[in-house]
Amino acid sequence: AQSVTQLDSHVSVSEGTPVLLRCNYSSSYSPSLFWYVQHPNKGLQLLLKYTSAATLVKGINGFEAEFKKSETSFHLTKPSAHMSDAAEYFCVVSGLYGGATNKLIFGTGTLLAVQP
Amino acid sequence: DAGVIQSPRHEVTEMGQEVTLRCKPISGHDYLFWYRQTMMRGLELLIYFNNNVPIDDSGMPEDRFSAKMPNASFSTLKIQPSEPRDSAVYFCASSYWGGGDQETQYFGPGTRLLVL
Numbered sequence: 111a112q113s114v115t116q117l118d119s120h121v122s123v124s125e126g127t128p129v130l131l132r133c134n135y136s137s138s139y140s141p142s143l144f145w146y147v148q149h150p151n152k153g154l155q156l157l158l159k160y161t162s163a164a165t166l167v168k169g170i171n172g173f174e175a176e177f178k179k180s181e182t183s184f185h186l187t188k189p190s191a192h193m194s195d196a197a198e199y200f201c202v203v204s205g206l207y208g209g210a211t212n213k214l215i216f217g218t219g220t221l222l223a224v225q226p
Numbered sequence: 227d228a229g230v231i232q233s234p235r236h237e238v239t240e241m242g243q244e245v246t247l248r249c250k251p252i253s254g255h256d257y258l259f260w261y262r263q264t265m266m267r268g269l270e271l272l273i274y275f276n277n278n279v280p281i282d283d284s285g286m287p288e289d290r291f292s293a294k295m296p297n298a299s300f301s302t303l304k305i306q307p308s309e310p311r312d313s314a315v316y317f318c319a320s321s322y323w324g325g326g327d328q329e330t331q332y333f334g335p336g337t338r339l340l341v342l
Contacts, residue, residue, distance in 0.1 A: 142329045153230075153317060154333040161329070200269070204329045213282070214259075214331060216269040 112137045114203045116217035124225045129173075129188040131220045133201030136182065143184045144202040144214070145175055154200065160184065171195070196224045230334035232318050238340045244306040247337045250299055251320030259331060260293055260303050261317040269317075275301065276323075308341045315339070 117132040135141055145157040158169025165177040171194075175186045184201060201217040231250040239245055251258050259274040273283040278295045286293070290309070295301040305312055315338050319331040 144330070146333075151338075153335040154319075156330060156332070159330060213271060213274070214329075218268050 112139075112141060112203045112215050114143075114201050114215055114217040116199075116201050116220050118220050119218065120221045120223070122223040122225060123191045125193055126190050129186070129191045129195065129222065131186040131199050131201075131222065133184045133186065133217060134182050135184060135201070135203045137203060142204045143175075143177060144204070145169065145173070145184075145186050146200045146202060146216075147197050148200065148219075149197045157186070157199075191222075191224045193224050193226065196222055198222070230318055230320055230332055232316075232334035232337050234337060235335060236338045236340075238342065239308055240342050241309055242307045243341075244304065245308045245312075245339060245341075247303040247305075247316050247318075247339070249301045249303070249318030249334060251301070251318070252322075252332055253299070255320035255322045255332075256298070257321040257323060257331075258295060258301050259319040259321075260301070261319065263315045263317060263336070264313075272303070305339075308339075310341045313339055313341050 113136045115134045123129055140162055143160045146154040147157050148154045157173050158167045158175055160167045160177045168174045173188045175184050177184050198219045198221050200219050203215045233248045256277050260272040261269050262272055263269045270285055272285045273293045274281055275295045291305055293303045315336045317336045318334045321331045
């Protein structure tokens with residue numbers, strides 16, 4: 111069965127410094143992995159996704175994530191944080207199992223705070 | 227496209243009342259998902275449909291919850307009778323099985339439900 115673990119519930123960075131949000135996954139199958147972002151009182155927006163193509167995935171707003179099979183990780187990074195990046199970030203795993211289904215399994219979320 | 231549309235955006239009701247949440251998926255999408263988000267339990271999948279047919283309702287908490295999808299452009303999630311512990315944000319999401327993007331779900335803005 112698929113699962114995903116977000117290693118930090120809260121991350122705080124200063125504006126202009128790098129962002130690292132950590133995610134480890136478990137999957138019996140070749141997984142598809144996603145990062146979604148949720149701004150306060152908003153819905154979830156897709157940041158990026160990995161689907162067995164290039165292991166380094168670039169997303170919106172300067173974010174990227176690298177799929178590392180040997181480490182079962184899919185960490186989210188950004189070189190320089192902006193105030194508007196303050197939000198909650200969800201690492202998500204999906205995979206075909208038992209048939210044509212695309213259920214998503216969400217991590218518990220990482221709340222990113224950006225200090226001026 | 228307008229994206230996934232949910233209504234109402236906010237709902238305040240009293241315990242015992244019936245609550246109906248509505249969702250219009252993205253045109254052409256053939257999967258529709260209902261999620262619930264709470265601080266305690268995070269994001270939970272309640273039920274999902276494929277081509278208007280319920281596929282998996284194992285996440286529906288109890289018989290007080292029901293969901294329907296009478297056509298490809300409309301779905302409802304009903305709670306009857308409502309209880310304070312149903313207070314949460316309810317999200318609808320849709321996806322399209324085809325074109326290489328089948329696992330990406332697009333979320334609506336959510337309905338914030340408060341049961342007094």
